[in-house]
Amino acid sequence: MGKLDGRVVLVTGAARGQGEQEARLFAAEGAKVVLTDVLDGRGGAVAKELGAGAARYVHLDVGEEADWSAAIAVAKETFGSLDGLVNNAGILRAGALVDTSPREFAEVCRVNQLGTFLGMRAAAPELIAAGGGTIVNTSSIAALSGMLLLSSYSASKAAVLAMTRVVALELAPKGVRVNAMCPGAIDTPMTDPAVPGPSADTADTAGAERAAAFYRKAVPLGRIGRPEEIARLALYLTAEDSSYVTGQHFVADGGWTAGVPLGG
Known part of the structure; x- marks a missing residue:
């Protein structure tokens, strides 16, 4: 018996990184998973690997209502x-700040903030019709503590936390729980120079070594997080294990925001 037997869950950004690991874990726990992304080749391949009975891939630009x-x-x-x-x-x-154009700021907010809003807005009627359900939003520790050079990203992720609390209050009487995750640095293509981006040909090995050295000093647990660790948090917030939890945010950052590690 899996923790999500009989559940149908849609995961955005599921072609790689945290979303891919969430989709894989949810399917392993018995859920039927709808994987969505704009990286159609990669997303389709993950869904095919999981099997037609367990997964389906759909192209989804989260900033587009249609x-x-x-x-x-x-x-x-x-x-x-x-x-x-x-x-x-x-x-x-x-x-x-002075190098960030309004267009770039709007681009980040379109995906991170508007995309989350549109997702909750589209899913809520279906979750209510199903007799209740769950929404897990992905914020960041950048929403909780200032991070240099991330004004647009931090703003968008802080908005995710605010929306999570409001929508949790709205939907609680209808049996829908809404929570948020605040990951720290996670080893994914978005944050890790060791992983080539969609347009990169080679990994930045030197950058990866510098990053690893930084995380050893900055993070009390001494390393960057793994996407499967965030997937397990998403599973907790989606499964009945968290049946009395709503309107909350959960930090998974290896202790980064706990304080300044002075020893070692």
């Missing part, structure tokens, strides 16, 4: 209902 309607429709047509949503898709742009 894409959300289509993805929700596919979930219902394929698996009969929708019981859970994991808003994982996100982008990061780093730069000094």
Whole structure:
């Protein structure tokens, strides 16, 4: 028996990184998973590996309302209902305030903030119709503590936390729980120079070594996080293990925001 037997969950940004690990773990725990992304080749391959009976891939630009309607429709047509949503898709742009254009700021907020809003708005009626469900939003420790050069990213992720609390209050009487995760640095293509991005040909090995040295000093646990560790937190917030939890945020950062590690 899996923790998500009989559940149908949609995961955004599921072609790689945290979203991919969430989709894989959820399927292993018995869920029917709708994987969504804009990286169609990669996302389709993950869904194919999981099997047609357990997974379906759908193209979804989270900033497009019409894409959300289509993805929700596919979930219902394929698996009969929708019981859970994991808003994982996100982008990061780093730069000094004076070097960040309004267009770049809006681009980050479109994916991270508007995308989360549209996802909750599209999924809520289906979750209510299913008799209750869960929404897990992905924020960041950048929403809780200032991080140099991340004004647009931090703003968008702080908005995710605010929306999580408000929507949790709205949907609690209807049996829908809404929570947020605040990961620290996680070993994914978005944050790790050792992993080539979608347009990169080679990994930045030297950058990866510098990053590893930084995390050994900055993070009390001495390392960057693994995407499967965040997937396990998403599973907790989606499964009945967290049945009395809503409107909360959960930090998974290896102790980074706990304080300044002075020893060692």
